[in-house]
Amino acid sequence: MLARGLISRHLARAPRRVFLATRFNSSSQSGTPPPKSSRGKILIALGALAVATTVVSLSLKKSEPVSVKEPVKAGPAFSDKDVSVIFVLGGPGLGKGTQCAKLVNDKHFVHLSAGDLLREEQKREGSKYGELIAQCIKDGTIVPQEVTVALLEQAIGNEHKNGKSRFLVDGFPRKMDQAHTFEDTIVKSAFTLFFECPEQVMLERLLERGKTSGRTDDNIESIKKRFRTFVDTSMPVVDYFASQGRVVKLRCDEPVDVVYGHVVKALESRGIN
Numbered sequence: 001m002l003a004r005g006l007i008s009r010h011l012a013r014a015p016r017r018v019f020l021a022t023r024f025n026s027s028s029q030s031g032t033p034p035p036k037s038s039r040g041k042i043l044i045a046l047g048a049l050a051v052a053t054t055v056v057s058l059s060l061k062k063s064e065p066v067s068v069k070e071p072v073k074a075g076p077a078f079s080d081k082d083v084s085v086i087f088v089l090g091g092p093g094l095g096k097g098t099q100c101a102k103l104v105n106d107k108h109f110v111h112l113s114a115g116d117l118l119r120e121e122q123k124r125e126g127s128k129y130g131e132l133i134a135q136c137i138k139d140g141t142i143v144p145q146e147v148t149v150a151l152l153e154q155a156i157g158n159e160h161k162n163g164k165s166r167f168l169v170d171g172f173p174r175k176m177d178q179a180h181t182f183e184d185t186i187v188k189s190a191f192t193l194f195f196e197c198p199e200q201v202m203l204e205r206l207l208e209r210g211k212t213s214g215r216t217d218d219n220i221e222s223i224k225k226r227f228r229t230f231v232d233t234s235m236p237v238v239d240y241f242a243s244q245g246r247v248v249k250l251r252c253d254e255p256v257d258v259v260y261g262h263v264v265k266a267l268e269s270r271g272i273n
Ligand SMILES: Nc1ncnc2c1ncn2[C@@H]1O[C@H](COP(=O)(O)OP(=O)(O)OP(=O)(O)O)[C@@H](O)[C@H]1O
Pocket: 091, 092, 093, 094, 095, 096, 097, 098, 099, 115, 171, 205, 206, 208, 209, 252, 253, 254, 255, 256, 257, 259
């Protein structure tokens, strides 16, 4: 079940600002003049007070701002020391899910496919997002990030409660806003496994899968739209992570087990056994 609260949290999680202001009270005044005999002493005391106030006020001006406007960021829900996330990206139908399934068996990762989570939510009775998700999937467009990020946060949270800490987040992030929101509010990813694959190979695999998958997007019209979305919207995410040195690129136009050999080596090169 998709917690509505989680979606509202992602919508509401804009940076908050705290304004701190310092107030200075003026000293109180009395209406009755002091007796003449005490005036000399009072004048000396007032003079000393004036000098002291000037010294304090000059030192305050040098070191203390009167008002501080600092953005206060809530930060990610999990530390990357407790929760390790590898993003698995690449064009549609190239075999990401197939490779993830092998890693689950061998290396005890939890596999979270964003597409699978969306399809489950679409089918869930009473979901407010069912129709929207169905339409986006058929058109190969990206479901608004609030829905997908909330589903992922919920899934990671549930698995983490059960002691799981290594996640393959497959087919996500597909858009820049998702990448930022996920890393700012859930956890910073360890790195991205990116599979390169010629379109012709993806097309053949998708059409073959479409014979039995029952998916509404494994047909030639939807596939063309998915390819376009991948190039226009999802590749910039890969380029962004690559510019930070956080992408491991692999080829996938080889038999499943050969590709898997590359995957295992890539993980080992990052200290993951
Ligand atoms: N290396 C491979 N060689 C040949 N066929 C493969 C290979 N890897 C996966 N396949 C087949 O290609 C099809 C798509 O694979 P899979 O579902 O794993 O792709 P995906 O990248 O997860 O797809 P999507 O982008 O839709 O999530 C499946 O029918 C799968 O059996």
